[in-house]
Amino acid sequence: MSASSAGVVVVGAGLGGIRVAESLRSNEYTGPITLIGEEAHPPYDRPPLSKSVLLGKDDRVDLKPADYFGEAAVQLRVGERVCAISPESRTVTVARTDDSSRREDIAYDALVLATGLRPRSLPGTDGVAGVHVLRTIDDALALRAEIENASRAVIVGAGFIGCEVAASLNQRGLTVTLVEPAPTPLAAALGTGVGELITRLHQANGVDVRAGVGVDEVLSADGKVTGVRLADGDEVAADIVVVGIGSIPVTDYLDGSGIELAPRESGGGIACDEDGRACVPDVYALGDVANWRTETGGTRRVEHWTHTVEQATVVAHRIAQTDAMIPAAPPYFWSDQYNLKIQVLGRPEAGDELHLVDDDGTKFLAYYSRDGILTGVVGAGKVGAVMKTRPKLLTRTPIADVLG
Secondary structure (H helix, E strand, O other): OOOOOOOEEEEOOOHHHHHHHHHHHHOOOOOOEEEEEOOOOOOEOOHHHHOOOOOOOOOOOEOOOOOHHHHOOEEEEEOEEEEEEEOOOOEEEEEEOOEEEEEEEEEOOEEEEOOOEEEOOOOOOOOOEOEEOOOOHHHHHHHHHHHOOOOEEEEEOOOHHHHHHHHHHHHOOOEEEEEEOOOOOOHHHHHHHHHHHHHHHHHHOOOEEEEOOOEEEEEEEOOEEEEEEEOOOOEEEOOEEEEOOOEEEOOHHHOOOOOOEOOHHHOOOEEEOOOOEOOOOOEEEOHHHEEEEOOOOOEEOOOOHHHHHHHHHHHHHHHHOOOOOOOOOOOEEEEEEOOEEEEEEEOOOOOOEEEEEEEOOOOEEEEEEEOOEEEEEEEEOOHHHHHOOHHHHHOOOEHHHHHO
């Protein structure tokens, strides 16, 4: 792409946004790069928020040193929310988060949308002190500030974030109850077989896992949370309630833009081709908000760190118009809980056949297969064993070959 006075505008100053900017510069793109973030912070890493930040080990988890932006000639604009996009005039309209009346139109030659997700909240909890979601560094620091004066916590939702928060608060000395309406933690992502192993891990560390039951009501007195009432009528006392019941793609700023959204049944988000292009010229999307077409013709929105990094590389190459080949890699993500690294490699699904090949009561290794073909590997405390299966997940490998 030839450089002009407008250059590349990236909406979303998180992992995907900074990796696009970095990759553009490494691919000799010399035009202007503008990185716009709604939060008041420079780009930072989100995975530590539920772990090292809550544990008090980190206060800042910046992805780049402060002097990077000047040295790389990347204009970083924080504390600005994008409220409209006009593909016809090739502009984005931004407003200050601290003063919505201060608006400005910014021109672009290429536009990258990396606006991420917004966490869902429980009905009736607005304004109730002690009820938290965890998406931003400010969320994490606010939750951490309350830990010192709390003794009991309820985590609503046992996905990866919920499980990580439960582990962290348990390690901080709180009595923790983990509530999940599915039969086990992580059941939707990895099935109940591995979910039972995750349940065992939390119970062994003293967490009360309440699976198969939802929350009917968050209880409060004088504007402060006091606990939750479960669907089975049981009440669980709490000084802190953390809600981790999923998130939705941030796309409200696209109203009237003509940029197509993917159907909810396929994950929602911004509809893209296999290289991250949206349905209007020179607009791309990546990361949690993006729903890319897959090599098999389907669509997929993936909420994982490594996937965002890989997509950022692809988008930067397309904008810079390089012809570099990007090596294929199976999807990969991890979750640190207690002293275990839980890794997921490939595309395992809850309905796949599970093959538990190693389990010592704490650490485990499991393969997943569908129609006789290896689809994924999950391990806890089995880093080497998981990673050595990467080549097998790049081809249609019969599960019999792996188990044999």
